[in-house]
Amino acid sequence: MPKAAKQETDIIPVGDNANAHLKSFIKRIERLEEDKKAVSEDIKDIYTEAKGTGFDVKILRKVIKRRRLTRQKREEEDQLIELYECAIASFKEMME
């Protein structure tokens, strides 16, 4: 088998093989985007349902956002602590 041809299909996407790969990637991505859209619609439906039960959608959204921010902040704090610990460890090593 010609070496050049083989290399080409493996490294730079050229030729039929590349075309097949491309199609495969596109297909997979578009499939997942459909899934994502479906999930988004499910979320929207729940908000509509909540509204039908008398809840204020605006407030509900805020509550959920607030919960997300709380989680985020906690994660940030954990990361900060980790960073501090790394810094202290480095400092200790330096002092040895």
Add this chain to the structure above:
Amino acid sequence: MPKAAKQETDIIPVGDNANAHLKSFIKRIERLEEDKKAVSEDIKDIYTEAKGTGFDVKILRKVIKRRRLTRQKREEEDQLIELYECAIASFKEMME
């Protein structure tokens, strides 16, 4: 307990029942948001994989966007055609 009062908890969210409902809505929404995030990450992974195969991610994104827009346009056209057909059918009926 009067039946009317019980019904009310289903229509206007007040009291323990409302609280339970609220929790349920939040739980369901947050669950779906996780799903959505997971799907987004899967999509990102595919782009990364494509990149590893030598594709230009930026261009690939453009291609997929184009396809989406084309699909949208086609759907809109189909709907328009359907509308025309309905109009023609109505017109024919009127003329009978």
Add this chain to the structure above:
Amino acid sequence: MPKAAKQETDIIPVGDNANAHLKSFIKRIERLEEDKKAVSEDIKDIYTEAKGTGFDVKILRKVIKRRRLTRQKREEEDQLIELYECAIASFKEMME
């Protein structure tokens, strides 16, 4: 004065006047973008300065981000409380 011409310059941006307006908008925006860039550079300089004084830039960034999140969360909470108050007020009105 011809009425048509006057209307045109006021409602749809066409003609010399529009051109002058456009230039003015572009000039103002580009001026502000320069300002913004300058501020960004000032911020970067401070980080560099802090680094020179022995601070860990990564940690410093995290600290600032954490503070920003704290502020954001507080704002979200305030907005939520406001929303609650609006909802209660509406409810009261309904009951009158």
Add this chain to the structure above:
Amino acid sequence: MPKAAKQETDIIPVGDNANAHLKSFIKRIERLEEDKKAVSEDIKDIYTEAKGTGFDVKILRKVIKRRRLTRQKREEEDQLIELYECAIASFKEMME
């Protein structure tokens, strides 16, 4: 107090001095970030104003982006020319 110790507080951030420095850095950075945000909002306001005058914001953004890219390209070209000139000058010197 030994002079060396005092110096140290300027080089490695430890102790009260470091704390004061840290606070100062944070304060300055947060101040500038506020400025930056204000400028961003000013820019947004101008776009809104332009919209009110009948301009298409999306297109206006594209125009400004184009101008920025053009400027960048021109600057890069100037730098390149400068490089050439330096090279030629060196060459001339060598030939003397």
Add this chain to the structure above:
DNA sequence: ATCCATACAATCTCTC
């Protein structure tokens, strides 16, 4: 020098 992460900008969607 490249890769990754964060941050900024822009577009698009949903609500009122």
Add this chain to the structure above:
DNA sequence: GAGAGATTGTATGGAT
């Protein structure tokens, strides 16, 4: 339809 809010795509900057 305007306005905010969410999401996505791009670009800059930092780390290795």
